[in-house]
Amino acid sequence: MNKKYLPSALILYLNYFIHGVGCSILGQAVIKEALAASWGVQVMAITAISAALGLGRLIALPFAGPLSDKLGRRISTAIGSGSYAIYLIGLALAFNAGTHGGYQIAYICAIIGGIANSFLDTGIYPAVSEIIYKAPGVATMGIKFFIAIAQMLLPFVLGMTVATTAAGLTSYNTLFFGCGIIYIVLLVLVMIFPLPDSDAKAEGKKEGLIASLKHTHFSVESIAMIIIGFTCTGTFQLWLNCAQNFAKENVGWADPSVMQSYYSAGTMIALIVTALLTRKIKDVRFILVYPVICLATMVVVLVGQTKPLMIAGAFIIGWAGAGGLLQIVTSVCNMLFPKIKGTVTALVMIASSLCNYTILTAASKMQPSQVMVMNIVLTAIGVVLGLFVNLRYTKMVELSKED
Known part of the structure; x- marks a missing residue:
């Protein structure tokens, strides 16, 4: 691995560290209860918000991959980071909206969160494989490792970020806002630090997506x-x-x-x-x-x-x-x-x-x-x-x- 890409790899992995929190928060019973109380719905109704994440993934994956190959890993990852920030900060705003459309806002934000996940997958998976090219399997398993660490730490983070609103509701907005802001920082960093496919484009023109598909044998x-x-x-x-x-x-x-x-x-x-x-x-x-x-x-x-x-x-x-x-x-x-x-x-x-x-x-x-x-x-x-x-x-x- 070229040492100049080491900071870039860390930034990419940190995206998935925060993703480990983002993809798990709606599955936590305490957060479900807090959101349900704010929106005036049954706790199990929050499951539909989780399902919207999957819907967002299915919507975005068909074009997220080709865009990653055509525009580069940097753009794909940046779109993912920015969209994830919208999802997480949107959950906090949806909580504040309460029964005045909060549930609907959260559903839309969750779809955006699923879209974010798709762009992160199609940008970061290939990028870390290109950075750690001698051990691509290790590179991609590192993604799962960062997710697992975040999920293991999440119960402790929940205890640190819980608060009570003036109306007496339990709130985890500190966690939502905090993770959203971190994603904005990661978006800025990923636009600054070098990535292998960007350097390759600078050295020579890469074969277009349509041309490469024509020459690819899907056996x-x-x-x-x-x-x-x-x-x-x-x-x-x-x-x-x-x-x-x-x-x-x-x-x-x-x-x-x-x-x-x-x-x-x-x-x-x-x-x-x-x-x-x-x-x-x-x-x-x-x-x-x-x-x-x-x-x-x-x-x-x-x-x-x-x-x-x-x-x-x-x-x-x-x-x-x-x-x-x-x-x-x-x-x-x-x-x-x-x-x-x-x-x-x-x-x-x-x-x-x-x-x-x-x-x-x-x-x-x-x-x-x-x-x-x-x-x-x-x-x-x-x-x-x-x-x-x-x-x-x-x-x-x-x-x-x-x-």
């Missing part, structure tokens, strides 16, 4: 890679959202909340260990091995149905399912399509976003045991796709070189 193997973005997301999202319900209803565990701690611990440790392993093992191998581990774990949990197995399962799924697998898939796709990294990143993230919406919607209408079975089937499909990609990986590399 069956590459389509399989993009679909894995769907299956691997389903693995950890279904576990994260439904495994505790399975523990309650099928295992008889009254309070399985401790599973979240083991899940997070598995994710954090995996990011470090996997980053070290990718130095000696090809990134593509993890696309097969980790889903196999997840599949075996869920089958054992479904059959065994005991507290120790649930705890072990939470740790293992946190490791093999959420510990950077999606980031590795994105990294491998970027290596196979070096000329349109932003577009390929968008395709993987579109698959991931579609999974979040469709699979979780389906799970909401099923029993916990049925959800576990669905997760096993979905993960098994990911294993088959991972095996196919590994068997055809050499051919895929040859095609990318021809491009």
Whole structure:
């Protein structure tokens, strides 16, 4: 890595550190209760605001990737930072608006927040891969690491930023305003510091997006890679959202909340260990091995149905399912399509976003045991796709070189 890009990499990662807070705040019970009280709605109604984030991602991803490839990582990241500032500061303004349109303002801001996430993904994922070009898998897993650290610290930050308004309402506006202002600062910094693709443009004209797409072969193997973005997301999202319900209803565990701690611990440790392993093992191998581990774990949990197995399962799924697998898939796709990294990143993230919406919607209408079975089937499909990609990986590399 060129040392002149080190400050730039830190700035890019800090965007995701704050994103770790931004994408989690609406899932916190205390914040849901505070917003619901201000807007005069039921607590569960806040879930619709969270869903708007996914809607924003799906709206922006189809054009965020091409714009990143055409205009550069700097512009894409700047749009993402600015939009995220609007989302976070908008939540504070929506809270202040109360029953006078506050809920509607928050919904619109959440859509903008989802759009922001898309531009950050298609700008920063390729950018860090270009900066840490000798270890792109490590570079993209670093994104997940910064998100995980922020999410781990969030409960402590909530306690520091809580306040009471003159009307007696609980408010977290300090957190919303603070994170929004930080994003504005990051926007300014990302426009100042150098990025590899900007330097490349200065040295010579880069092939246009349309031309590069014409010369790109979207083979069956590459389509399989993009679909894995769907299956691997389903693995950890279904576990994260439904495994505790399975523990309650099928295992008889009254309070399985401790599973979240083991899940997070598995994710954090995996990011470090996997980053070290990718130095000696090809990134593509993890696309097969980790889903196999997840599949075996869920089958054992479904059959065994005991507290120790649930705890072990939470740790293992946190490791093999959420510990950077999606980031590795994105990294491998970027290596196979070096000329349109932003577009390929968008395709993987579109698959991931579609999974979040469709699979979780389906799970909401099923029993916990049925959800576990669905997760096993979905993960098994990911294993088959991972095996196919590994068997055809050499051919895929040859095609990318021809491009």
